[in-house]
Amino acid sequence: MSDQPAPTAGFATRLADGQWHRLYWASPLLKGGFALVAILGFILANLRERLVDFFITPGPGPGDGPGPGDNGDIVALVYDHGQTGVALLIIAGVLLLSIVAFSVAWRMHTFRISADAVEVRSGILFRHNRQARLDRIQGIHITRPFFARLFGAAKIELSVAGQDAKVDLAYLGSGQVDELRREILRRASGVQQQEAETVAAGAEQGLVNRRLHELLAPELDPSSAPAESVVRIAPLRLVGSLVLSEFTVFLLVVVAALILSATWVHHGLVLVLLLPSLLGSLGFYVRRFTKSVRYSIAATPDGVRVGFGLLTTSNDTLPPGRIHAIEVTQPLLWRPFGWWMIRINRAGHASSHGSAGQHHTLLLPVGRASDVDKVLGLVLPGLTGAETRHLVVGGLSAARGAGFTATPRRAMVLRPFSWRRTGYATTSDAVLLRSGFFWRRLRVVPLARLQSLHVAQGPVRRMLDLAELHFNTIAGPVRASLGVIDRGLALSAFESLSAAAVAAAASDSSHRWAEHPEPPTPAEHAERPSPAEDAGALEHPTPPEPLTIAEHPPIGRIA
Amino acid sequence: MSESSDSGPLSAGLAGLAGPDDDWQRVSPKYVAVEFAASVLAGLIMSAISVFFIVVAGWWLGWWMLGASLIVTIVLLVVAPRRARAIGYRLRDDDLLMRRGIMFFRIVAVPYGRMQLIDVNRGPLGRALGLSDLKFVTAAATTAVSIPGLPEEEADALRDQLVALAETRRTGL
Numbered sequence: 001m002s003d004q005p006a007p008t009a010g011f012a013t014r015l016a017d018g019q020w021h022r023l024y025w026a027s028p029l030l031k032g033g034f035a036l037v038a039i040l041g042f043i044l045a046n047l048r049e050r051l052v053d054f055f056i057t058p059g060p061g062p063g064d065g066p067g068p069g070d071n072g073d074i075v076a077l078v079y080d081h082g083q084t085g086v087a088l089l090i091i092a093g094v095l096l097l098s099i100v101a102f103s104v105a106w107r108m109h110t111f112r113i114s115a116d117a118v119e120v121r122s123g124i125l126f127r128h129n130r131q132a133r134l135d136r137i138q139g140i141h142i143t144r145p146f147f148a149r150l151f152g153a154a155k156i157e158l159s160v161a162g163q164d165a166k167v168d169l170a171y172l173g174s175g176q177v178d179e180l181r182r183e184i185l186r187r188a189s190g191v192q193q194q195e196a197e198t199v200a201a202g203a204e205q206g207l208v209n210r211r212l213h214e215l216l217a218p219e220l221d222p223s224s225a226p227a228e229s230v231v232r233i234a235p236l237r238l239v240g241s242l243v244l245s246e247f248t249v250f251l252l253v254v255v256a257a258l259i260l261s262a263t264w265v266h267h268g269l270v271l272v273l274l275l276p277s278l279l280g281s282l283g284f285y286v287r288r289f290t291k292s293v294r295y296s297i298a299a300t301p302d303g304v305r306v307g308f309g310l311l312t313t314s315n316d317t318l319p320p321g322r323i324h325a326i327e328v329t330q331p332l333l334w335r336p337f338g339w340w341m342i343r344i345n346r347a348g349h350a351s352s353h354g355s356a357g358q359h360h361t362l363l364l365p366v367g368r369a370s371d372v373d374k375v376l377g378l379v380l381p382g383l384t385g386a387e388t389r390h391l392v393v394g395g396l397s398a399a400r401g402a403g404f405t406a407t408p409r410r411a412m413v414l415r416p417f418s419w420r421r422t423g424y425a426t427t428s429d430a431v432l433l434r435s436g437f438f439w440r441r442l443r444v445v446p447l448a449r450l451q452s453l454h455v456a457q458g459p460v461r462r463m464l465d466l467a468e469l470h471f472n473t474i475a476g477p478v479r480a481s482l483g484v485i486d487r488g489l490a491l492s493a494f495e496s497l498s499a500a501a502v503a504a505a506a507s508d509s510s511h512r513w514a515e516h517p518e519p520p521t522p523a524e525h526a527e528r529p530s531p532a533e534d535a536g537a538l539e540h541p542t543p544p545e546p547l548t549i550a551e552h553p554p555i556g557r558i559a
Numbered sequence: 560m561s562e563s564s565d566s567g568p569l570s571a572g573l574a575g576l577a578g579p580d581d582d583w584q585r586v587s588p589k590y591v592a593v594e595f596a597a598s599v600l601a602g603l604i605m606s607a608i609s610v611f612f613i614v615v616a617g618w619w620l621g622w623w624m625l626g627a628s629l630i631v632t633i634v635l636l637v638v639a640p641r642r643a644r645a646i647g648y649r650l651r652d653d654d655l656l657m658r659r660g661i662m663f664f665r666i667v668a669v670p671y672g673r674m675q676l677i678d679v680n681r682g683p684l685g686r687a688l689g690l691s692d693l694k695f696v697t698a699a700a701t702t703a704v705s706i707p708g709l710p711e712e713e714a715d716a717l718r719d720q721l722v723a724l725a726e727t728r729r730t731g732l
């Protein structure tokens with residue numbers, strides 16, 4: 001628990017040399033050691049008086065006068081001492097065992113980063129081995145909890161697609177984590193040869209100075225992203241957006257209902273019962289606020305970086321091509337202020353709900369239209385061109401037209417208000433869906449990420465000569481579909497977009513985003529078997545590459 | 560709610576989209592038997608529940624339930640052949656088209672490269688008739704492409720062919 005690797009410059013390249021490495025020396029403490037220390041402290045505090053008795057007992061000296069209960073007192077004292085001794089022994093044993101367990105677990109927890117995969121081994125009795133391919137990484141999340149920051153430690157989480165599919169490295173040195181992230185992304189990007197930059201600054205300062213420097217440093221390193229690409233959220237706007245949320249309306253309605261029921265029906269008991277949970281729900285604001293304070297979105301060479309947090313800071317890097325759908329929405333109360341919110345669908349954290357998963361899919365908690373423009377430009381560079389700018393503007397504001405298809409008036413039966421806004425538009429690499437009258441929505445699906453699309457029609461839409469158009473993406477908060485669309489339009493969109501999706505997927509190279517392969521030649525294209533001629537002609541079709549990570553069952557081996 | 564023919568307005572539009580109607584690969588005619596059996600089974604279960612209510616609970620509502628379940632079963636049995644005929648798939652150059660449904664019509668296009676895995680299932684009745692169900696799974700749960708009622712060897716051949724096609728057109732997630 002003590003052989004501390006000196007955190008020096010170039011540590012990341014040393015970490016990523018393909019050899020097995022251990023985690024940061026303070027990880028056992030940060031992972032569970034503090035709980036242990038706290039429990040021990042609690043026990044010791046309770047036993048304090050007994051302990052004082054135990055060690056500094058004024059023994060019954062000869063000078064003491066004989067008293068009535070003297071004999072009984074000594075027996076009680078001996079009895080007492082025996083008990084305290086046993087308790088002390090137990091505490092010492094537990095302490096020793098935990099220290100041994102923690103340090104053995106720490107020694108057994110090793111990881112290595114090779115050219116194309118990251119592998120983690122852990123466990124004492126049940127060995128666990130997990131390997132993830134670097135080019136399958138969907139996002140890199142770095143968290144620096146407050147306590148860990150005091151120790152100069154940070155947690156890095158590499159997520160790949162799939163349920164609970166991530167590689168956690170908790171904890172590593174704070175300075176090394178950023179380097180490691182850069183190194184992993186560099187390898188994942190397909191750039192094989194690049195000069196390994198070494199940062200020597202800060203290595204000479206003392207320990208305390210370094211910690212202080214890390215604590216006070218801005219959440220986003222100014223040198224890592226061009227300043228004009230950075231989108232920030234003013235604290236006042238953040239507070240305003242939280243106050244004007246639908247949750248507030250809900251809360252006010254509940255409070256009003258409670259007051260009414262308490263005054264008219266005279267059931268004060270209801271009030272007493274519901275008040276604590278109501279107060280607890282205020283935690284929602286605190287959570288959202290702490291998750292969004294000091295928020296910044298910036299473009300780095302290896303993807304979009306989202307950072308936030310005041311005491312506990314986090315940042316999330318999304319490599320290019322990892323966003324499957326984008327939704328820009330405006331809750332009704334935000335309209336006077338012109339605020340918007342951006343949500344995304346991404347693989348990796350798709351099915352995690354609750355507060356833990358929320359900030360992974362909430363890309364921009366609140367922002368003006370200009371911020372939306374910037375962020376959309378970061379995540380979809382194809383949308384920044386002058387010819388597509390009006391589509392975004394139209395998608396956010398216009399009631400009808402503005403480059404989007406129109407929905408016939410008969411759709412009013414099904415969408416009494418929003419039928420004017422319902423429509424789609426296409427760019428060279430994405431499809432934009434506009435809908436919503438009260439809650440305005442603009443959804444963007446990159447065609448290279450589209451999994452499939454379908455047209456559906458039920459009896460009602462058949463009578464109205466309408467149809468539904470669905471764009472199927474990875475599961476997430478964004479559901480890209482148009483509820484009403486003219487039947488003929490739906491069919492032509494189905495035809496053109498299914499072809500466009502195939503073309504976009506074929507030309508997409510974002511899983512190795514920095515690699516620039518030569519475009520497929522016509523000859524190469526011709527040799528691909530066509531479905532009509534190769535029916536049953538293949539003897540040994542190789543199964544597709546596994547989607548996520550290789551995870552081995554525990555091996556019953558005590559190493 | 561009246562449905563006169565196999566080709567509703569949307570499927571009529573499909574003729575232009577996906578070639579003549581004959582281009583669709585249909586499922587085995589024997590699949591109708593599976594649909595029949597499923598409808599009869601559902602009808603029997605609903606009737607049994609109704610009878611339970613009539614006999615044990617003595618509710619007059621049970622008679623209505625019994626009548627309704629019988630009518631639903633008869634309607635299902637009548638439309639079953641057409642529903643089976645409405646299921647079809649087509650292998651285009653770069654994607655798989657799949658259609659099903661009469662009243663609730665749905666047509667899906669899935670690029671081959673999006674395949675994550677293919678399931679071939681056989682139910683007890685399907686096995687007796689030599690039929691398999693093939694399911695094409697993508698990373699999006701809403702894709703829901705499943706082709707029921709394929710003859711066993713056809714299902715296996717189709718699976719191998721789809722896997723091979725996916726291999727040549729593999730893309731990222």
